[in-house]
Amino acid sequence: MSLKRKVRIGMIGYKFMGKAHSHAYRDLPFYFNTDIEPVLQTIVGRDEANVKQAGDKFGWLSYETDWRRVIERDDIDVIDIGTPNHLHAEIAIAAAQAGKHIICEKPLAMDKEQAFTMWKAAQKAGVIHMISHNYRFSPAIQYAKKLIEQGVLGEIYHIRAQYLQDWLMDADFPLVWRLRKDICGSGTLGDLMAHSIDLARFLVGEIEEVSGMMETFIKQRPMEGLPGPTTAGPTAGTGEQVLADVEVDDAVAALAKFENGAFGVFEASRYGKGNRNGNRLEINGSRGSLRWDMENMNTLQLYLDKDEFGMQGFRTIQCTESIHPYAGAYWPAGHGIGYEHTFINLMHAFMEGISTNTNPSPSFEDGYRNQVVLDAIAKSASKGARITVKY
Incomplete structure (x- = not known):
């Protein structure tokens, strides 16, 4: 039996969309045959007590209070962005430059100029990028x-x-x-x-x-x-x-x-x-x-x-x-x-x-x-x- 490739997630944000994304990662291998196993590596939020509580409840292995620290980590393959909109561009561009795959909540950015910069940064880095329009x-x-x-x-x-x-x-x-x-x-x-x-x-x-x-x-x-x-x-x-x-x-x-x-x-x-x-x-x-x-x-x-x-x-x-x-x-x-x-x-x-x-x-x-x-x-x-x- 072949071993599944582990993809380690760093998720930034832990409230409504954090809950939805956490559940999706956990249940994905249950419903779909895939050669990838998502690993809930670390969850990020500014409020330490609340992000720790969310991490424990949702099944994350660790937590952080600074998203920059997560992007620097070698044990992270994917950055999942569920923050308020004004942080999307800065986080996504930094993640792309660090070679991390990215999934980002909608809307992608504050305006079209930011969105264009994010797209081109991910494209230049050669990472997989996706926006979370789940209704599709x-x-x-x-x-x-x-x-x-x-x-x-x-x-x-x-x-x-x-x-x-x-x-x-x-x-x-x-x-x-x-x-x-x-x-x-x-x-x-x-x-x-x-x-x-x-x-x-x-x-x-x-x-x-x-x-x-x-x-x-x-x-x-x-x-x-x-x-x-x-x-x-x-x-x-x-x-x-x-x-x-x-x-x-x-x-x-x-x-x-x-x-x-x-x-x-x-x-x-x-x-x-x-x-x-x-x-x-x-x-x-x-x-x-x-x-x-x-x-x-x-x-x-x-x-x-x-x-x-x-x-x-x-x-x-x-x-x-x-x-x-x-x-x-x-x-x-x-x-x-x-x-x-x-x-x-x-x-x-x-x-x-x-x-x-x-x-x-x-x-x-x-x-x-x-x-x-x-x-x-x-x-x-x-x-x-x-x-x-x-x-």
Whole structure:
């Protein structure tokens, strides 16, 4: 029996995405036959007590409080970046220069210039690089890609994508890092619409023109001790409430024209009351249409105009058969998988890339191209004009 090649991971960040990535690394060998064994070598966070606790819970062999130390270590092969956005570029470039393979959470960078620099640094170093757009790796989305490539929908005319959440609607919710422009770069645009743009590029093609609008509904939020400019706000029960300006978008909408002539409509908001994770899309073609909803991620709705008149309508496909991409690695047909499995599938692609020295998709180039579109939407919103997307 051949021994598996051990790939030692250094993961920077330990909260939401740290939990998702840790689980994926641990379960990957259980579901997929691969010649690589991910080793949870070290986890990194600034708060020593919390990162140690996370490391123990998630199964990491050690922890560090300085990401620079991890990049210097000889026992690390992969740098996994799950930090706030403003740190992505510095960490990724240093990792590439140290010869480490890299996987990075989305959006890839604060802007297209940073993203381009990251892509070129990884390319120059010859390391495997990937951006963590996990929704691509739902079996239903992968099957939708196959149907489109096979021409089942015919010529693609429309994509409309919507990503709605509602966790931010309380005006007393504090100014967390996702609401600080100096840390995240943008709000809903980079957090939610980045996923929709990636899916659109994956399924339909490149975007050549956009028109966008953005809105911030609650202009100030409590500081909770965070540094930055403040203003004295109203008293809240006891003591004075210190508020800070919100400089990122709460909602964004965009129209897009694709290079192949398709037309796109995109909407993202953190103010969609009742939507916990409303990531949805519909694609219309000359021969049929399809719909997908992350909250029912194992199903694909498909309409085909070749069906007999009187029996036409959207059919529901349970994408859990062995013929559906990735589904065969898990359970018998009808036994659905969940959100966490999209990360396992993504990590499988990443490890296969390392094994074969072939860069998987979505790569840092995809991250850069996504960022170009996002920047163009922001520019369009600020100027009130259509913007040509220049890659």
